[in-house]
Amino acid sequence: MQNRVLLVEDDDELRELLARYLSGQGFTVREAANGKDGLALALGQHCDIVVLDIMLPDINGLEVLRELRSQTHLPVVLLTARGDETDRIVGFEVGADDYIPKPCNPRELVARLQAILRRVAWDQKSEVKAEQRYGDLRIEADHRRIYQNDEALDLTATEYEILQVLLAHAGSVVRKTDLMQWALGRRLEAFDRTLDMHISNLRKKLGSDDSPRIETVRGLGYSYRVSE
Amino acid sequence: MQNRVLLVEDDDELRELLARYLSGQGFTVREAANGKDGLALALGQHCDIVVLDIMLPDINGLEVLRELRSQTHLPVVLLTARGDETDRIVGFEVGADDYIPKPCNPRELVARLQAILRRVAWDQKSEVKAEQRYGDLRIEADHRRIYQNDEALDLTATEYEILQVLLAHAGSVVRKTDLMQWALGRRLEAFDRTLDMHISNLRKKLGSDDSPRIETVRGLGYSYRVSE
């Protein structure tokens, strides 16, 4: 099966060039010439990895990435003018998987894409299902709802995200920095108690069992207790 | 707790510099000055990611990577002289996760390391639980818990780290300076009794057998006794 790349780049010439090369290397290529289209295509879920130019005519690439990260973990490689160190660091912090300076060597681009895809393929074993169960909880991803014994929990958008991440990793500890990045889409800064508050509220809504479903792992993060 | 980096770099000065910076950024740092030591440490399973210089005095870094890849999927970031494009491509093809040209900006190194670790942490949600056994002890890495005869030990974060390191080296002596660096993430200074205290507490929690499980090797360090 071929890997599907989404190329978001406003320079027609460069985009065509890369598209051709990637095709030749066995990728299925989709193209977008601006941020809006790119975002729409990326969210359409029909690609495996995104190559995203930072400099775009409409929305800034970093903005696109931020938006993307608030909804998915789709791998993203940033593309931008050489030497712009600030963009680079910010890009990683917003959640990019890699960064390549322009003009880039196509072979290197392919090598980097494959390095990331390889990593993803190794680790990713189970596909996301529309409906998943964790004990008495049931996620309906389409409706962004979580049911407890068939009764819908009244969660806010953020609470849903957090609980969904915790459930996806049920039984394992999710670090606060990761939880922040994955559910809130931003970096955990010092003295930011937002996450703690959401956890506190979530615990209330999940009801009080004998032992808390969301366990605190001091100094690290939280973990959803797997029921036996 | 902290992410653990293995730094394989023969230039003492650069290695020290990076080690210090990474420590400051919340990483626990392990160091190796040549390929042989690096390989041994990496295979020892006690780090989350490897920063590997290609130019090494004994084994070529690429060779180390190849060897490593034949056994694990541990994330590896290559480090080498700028502009050496062949190495770069080959590196990716052998299975590197990223590549950074020297001299590198430490901030960028950290950003890249975190980008990879983020992705790995996310994808590993479905990973098969790695369980390690040492006599009646069992480590569950996901929970960061250690069980003794199926009963979870109530360890603090630091105690977990220390015991985990000792177990990983079960049967051989771990120097106090190494234990400090690996488990506490900082250098052992004179008159610092922190480690001794943790060991003391650990021994209490491990229960009193006839002979202590954690043996003292005077003037050197500690060693977890292998059960027969």
Place this chain on the structure above:
DNA sequence: AGCTCCTTTACAGAACCTTTACATGACATT
């Protein structure tokens, strides 16, 4: 305005790491 939701502030309490202090034990030298 009113409502919802996210975030910040503030404080209390808990968990934990580190330091201090003294006791004990090991090793070397006499």
Place this chain on the structure above:
DNA sequence: AATGTCATGTAAAGGTTCTGTAAAGGAGCT
């Protein structure tokens, strides 16, 4: 063996950091 020195064991105190949560603030929407 006796002595001195240094490493180690551990109780207790100290202080720092982390966490839980109520309450207030603020942003966005209707």
